[in-house]
Amino acid sequence: MSFSSPAIINNNNSNNNSSSNSNNNTIPSNNGNWQGDLLVKLLLRDRREKAFTDFVNSYNSLVQKLGNFADRNAQLEISEKTATEKHANLSLEVEKLRELGSPVNQKRTAELEQQIQTLKDERAELYKTQGVNAQRLLNLNDVLRNHEEQSKKQQEETQRLTEANQTLTNKVDLHFQVLREKDITIQLLQDELSTLQLELGKIDERMKDLEKENGQLLQRWLKKMNEEAEKMNEANLFYESALEVHAKALEFQSGVVIVDKEFTPAPKSTSLSTTLPSTSLPPPASSPPSTSPNDSNNTSSGYVRARSRSSGPVIIPTIVSRRLTPHDGEIHTIQASTDGNYFATGSADKTIKIFDSTSGQIRQTLSGSIQSIMHVSFNNTSEMIAGASNDNAARLWHLKTGRIRLTLTGHVGKVYSARFNGDSSKVITGSHDRTIKVWDLQKGYCIRTIFSFSSCNDVVPLDDEGTTLVSGHLDNNLRFWDVRSGKDIKELTGIHLGQITSVSVSPDGSKVLTNSRDNTLKLVDLRTYDVEQTFKADGYKTGANWSRSCFSPDGRYVVAGSVDGTVFYWNTQKSKLERTLKEHHNPICGVSWSPHGSQVFSADKDRTVIIWSGGPR
Amino acid sequence: MTAPQNPITRAIWDGTLPIKLSLDTTEAAALGAKTIIEPYFIEAPRCSYFPLLTSQLRKYFGDMMLNFIGDDAEIWYDVDGTPLKWHYPIGLLYDLHTGYRPDSNSPPPLPWSVTVHFKDFPADKLIRAQAIDATQDFFMSMIKEADFLRNGSTKKVMNLSKNDQTQLWDGLWSKNYDRFWSVNYRLVMNDGQMPRHIPLRIYLPDNCPVLQEPVSPLDDNGNPLTLGDVLHQILPELFPSSLPSENSFAAPVIHGVIPQLDMPIVRASQNLCYPDNFLHIVVLLGI
Numbered sequence A: 001m002s003f004s005s006p007a008i009i010n011n012n013n014s015n016n017n018s019s020s021n022s023n024n025n026t027i028p029s030n031n032g033n034w035q036g037d038l039l040v041k042l043l044l045r046d047r048r049e050k051a052f053t054d055f056v057n058s059y060n061s062l063v064q065k066l067g068n069f070a071d072r073n074a075q076l077e078i079s080e081k082t083a084t085e086k087h088a089n090l091s092l093e094v095e096k097l098r099e100l101g102s103p104v105n106q107k108r109t110a111e112l113e114q115q116i117q118t119l120k121d122e123r124a125e126l127y128k129t130q131g132v133n134a135q136r137l138l139n140l141n142d143v144l145r146n147h148e149e150q151s152k153k154q155q156e157e158t159q160r161l162t163e164a165n166q167t168l169t170n171k172v173d174l175h176f177q178v179l180r181e182k183d184i185t186i187q188l189l190q191d192e193l194s195t196l197q198l199e200l201g202k203i204d205e206r207m208k209d210l211e212k213e214n215g216q217l218l219q220r221w222l223k224k225m226n227e228e229a230e231k232m233n234e235a236n237l238f239y240e241s242a243l244e245v246h247a248k249a250l251e252f253q254s255g256v257v258i259v260d261k262e263f264t265p266a267p268k269s270t271s272l273s274t275t276l277p278s279t280s281l282p283p284p285a286s287s288p289p290s291t292s293p294n295d296s297n298n299t300s301s302g303y304v305r306a307r308s309r310s311s312g313p314v315i316i317p318t319i320v321s322r323r324l325t326p327h328d329g330e331i332h333t334i335q336a337s338t339d340g341n342y343f344a345t346g347s348a349d350k351t352i353k354i355f356d357s358t359s360g361q362i363r364q365t366l367s368g369s370i371q372s373i374m375h376v377s378f379n380n381t382s383e384m385i386a387g388a389s390n391d392n393a394a395r396l397w398h399l400k401t402g403r404i405r406l407t408l409t410g411h412v413g414k415v416y417s418a419r420f421n422g423d424s425s426k427v428i429t430g431s432h433d434r435t436i437k438v439w440d441l442q443k444g445y446c447i448r449t450i451f452s453f454s455s456c457n458d459v460v461p462l463d464d465e466g467t468t469l470v471s472g473h474l475d476n477n478l479r480f481w482d483v484r485s486g487k488d489i490k491e492l493t494g495i496h497l498g499q500i501t502s503v504s505v506s507p508d509g510s511k512v513l514t515n516s517r518d519n520t521l522k523l524v525d526l527r528t529y530d531v532e533q534t535f536k537a538d539g540y541k542t543g544a545n546w547s548r549s550c551f552s553p554d555g556r557y558v559v560a561g562s563v564d565g566t567v568f569y570w571n572t573q574k575s576k577l578e579r580t581l582k583e584h585h586n587p588i589c590g591v592s593w594s595p596h597g598s599q600v601f602s603a604d605k606d607r608t609v610i611i612w613s614g615g616p617r
Numbered sequence B: 001m002t003a004p005q006n007p008i009t010r011a012i013w014d015g016t017l018p019i020k021l022s023l024d025t026t027e028a029a030a031l032g033a034k035t036i037i038e039p040y041f042i043e044a045p046r047c048s049y050f051p052l053l054t055s056q057l058r059k060y061f062g063d064m065m066l067n068f069i070g071d072d073a074e075i076w077y078d079v080d081g082t083p084l085k086w087h088y089p090i091g092l093l094y095d096l097h098t099g100y101r102p103d104s105n106s107p108p109p110l111p112w113s114v115t116v117h118f119k120d121f122p123a124d125k126l127i128r129a130q131a132i133d134a135t136q137d138f139f140m141s142m143i144k145e146a147d148f149l150r151n152g153s154t155k156k157v158m159n160l161s162k163n164d165q166t167q168l169w170d171g172l173w174s175k176n177y178d179r180f181w182s183v184n185y186r187l188v189m190n191d192g193q194m195p196r197h198i199p200l201r202i203y204l205p206d207n208c209p210v211l212q213e214p215v216s217p218l219d220d221n222g223n224p225l226t227l228g229d230v231l232h233q234i235l236p237e238l239f240p241s242s243l244p245s246e247n248s249f250a251a252p253v254i255h256g257v258i259p260q261l262d263m264p265i266v267r268a269s270q271n272l273c274y275p276d277n278f279l280h281i282v283v284l285l286g287i
Helices: A004-026 A034-049 A053-100 A103-254 A293-299 A303-308 B007-014 B025-030 B051-063 B090-098 B132-151 B162-173 B177-192 B227-234 B265-272
Strands: A319-324 A331-336 A342-347 A352-356 A362-366 A373-378 A384-389 A393-398 A403-409 A415-420 A426-431 A435-440 A445-451 A456-461 A468-473 A478-482 A487-492 A500-505 A511-516 A521-525 A531-535 A557-561 A566-571 A576-582 A588-593 A599-604 A609-613 B016-023 B040-045 B076-079 B112-117 B200-203 B250-253 B279-285
Touching (some): A034 B265, A053 B040, A331 A599, A342 A373, A352 A384, A393 A415, A393 A426, A403 A435, A435 A456, A468 A500, A557 A599, A566 A588, B016 B051, B051 B132, B132 B162, B132 B177, B162 B177, B177 B265
Parallel strands (some): A331 A373, A331 A588, A373 A415, A415 A456
Antiparallel strands (some): A319 A609, A373 A384, A384 A415, A393 A403, A456 A468, A468 A478, A478 A487, A500 A511, A511 A521, A557 A566, A566 A576, A588 A599, A599 A609, B076 B112
16 A cells, blocks of 8 residues: 555656646636636545545455454354353263162162152042141131121121111101101191281271271162152152143033943952043052052052952963054063053063053053063062063163163073062062062162072062072972072972973962973972972973963962963863964963953964953853 | 536535545543554545534544543644644644645645644634634534624525525535535525625735625625635735636645636636535635
């Protein structure tokens, strides 16, 4: 290396020198030549400095190989070392084996073998004992396991019981809590109760005050009513006096005094009662014009007398003396007056018409009802007429004046029946609102409401005072009432199979006649409440829910109208059908026997009214 | 001429030096060497740094049964008793220490003989912490300094992506020319702008301090300065004229060659700078 390199370097240097010299000499200011120059110079430099590249490279590879050899050598050394160790161990073993092979050792070996034998025997025995022990151990283990299982079970049991105890304790706590809450609630309720009692006391006081006030007001109102009644009386008085004056004037005009024979049945006839037949006004059947119920006490000493007044001979009238069609609407009811001089009809045209019973002429038309009239009845003196209406009200008309005297409102259903008591101090009404009301005519308001449990089709007072009533109902039952207590005296069930359409009391007051939609009529004894007689006939069918039948004035006959327009007469003593008369062509809604005994009035749905009279005995 | 495939830069990049690394004999005994350990021969790139050789060296001496367990930073190098500065490129160190003028007739022997030391780090003469990381930090800071001299700021370097920055060092480390220059090209060419100053350092023999002055690439009239002009400016006594003919006494050596003095300083910087972007000029005297 050291020999060759200087030569090369010298060469380089000489080249370098020449090039640099030439550069220096020839191109001192040549701008572009420095690159070439540089490249040449660098090339020369590299030629010198890279002369050893090959040497270094081969050296490097040799170094690497050397490293590899060194590694391999190290490995080989390690393996050699282990081999030597192995060899040493082996030689040691060989030494030992050699020692064992000597005669002393053989003897010793025999001894040792013997020892081994004995030891083996011992060991076998020990094995046996061990086996026994193992067996015992197993048994003991079993016992132990059993015990453990038992204790485990007991523990579980204990745990279960503890849990149960816990839950029970919790429950007890809960109950205690609930109890406490309830105590609190009770306390609260007691407090509330005491406050409510206090309030109740206050309210009681207030109620007492109010009652007092109410009493005062009632008193005042009554006073007012009395005043009003007096005014009314005065007005009536005035009206009647005016009429009298008018009659006198007429009398003077005509100069003739006519005594109307038709009015002879009236117990008294004053000279003032003479009028023309056509325009005749009802004669003052009872003495001076008295309308207030108070005065009615004077007129009739009783119901019985009124009934016994049926003077004329009772015959079944067979001849049609008059046939009338007075109304614009369907006729619902017909009723003869108590003195037998008139009869009245109530109709769907909202009017009541009063007829002369002999001539059949319309005497009066009473209007004022808002709905159709279901029932009409006269009072004992035939001065007033009561009309029950579908407009939930009953009205009283004064026949003399033809004006409404009272309107009885209070029912909430159709009123099907309205009747006076004997002295005309009260009116009893029966309604489809399931009540029966008793009205005091003097006070003008309802004094008793009886709850009858069923719609009432007809109600009749049983005595003069009107303290006991009998009523026929939609539920087929007949009921008896005490007005004073407002309670049920007797309820007859099962006597009819259809609703009861009418109830009427026999003239002697001992029996009740009922008419029913089961097409029978029954006679009930008031003392025993037994059905005494049953009237029925082929072709007899009740025409309407409000069909009314009646007794003859002497009570020997009963009369009823059928759906086909036939009038049926039964004999109550012989208990047989006496007569049938067919003149109507439509369902008959009502019949009424005149107290005179010789006339019967009947009406049918088709607005026909027939006056029956006379006929062979 | 300034394309990445510049033959001059390529030649400079490929330049190598054969080095003979021998162990200090006294140290070898102290470190448990039983026999004489043969020196290690290596061909190192002129642009590289000594710390990059250390790991290779260490493996070799380890294989030679040398018992050394210290840090890489403990290893240092000297030539004829003078410690080598690890932060100078190897080529610069060679030029500086051999003092060989390529135009003279007495070339020093090759391979370059360097002694390796594993002990007694001369902390008074060398900077500690010459591990590879420190070398990289130093290298990057040199590039930043060069950029600052060129532009008055280090924006160009700092704006490089992290990837590009590591690519510079990785390229140097793995001796990959394309990898290094694809990034370095932008820095060196300064994006075609005339730099404010030329990053250059001048080394004088006999332990004179390193000269580094701001050198403008143009004169007052705007004409480009040549290498000769610059040397004349800085060392008027050694370079009495900017023309090469009159300067036979002193010669500038770069990369082991003496470039022409009429070369524009900008071109010199662009073509002959080391990878740290500095133009390291060793001025040698006499023949």
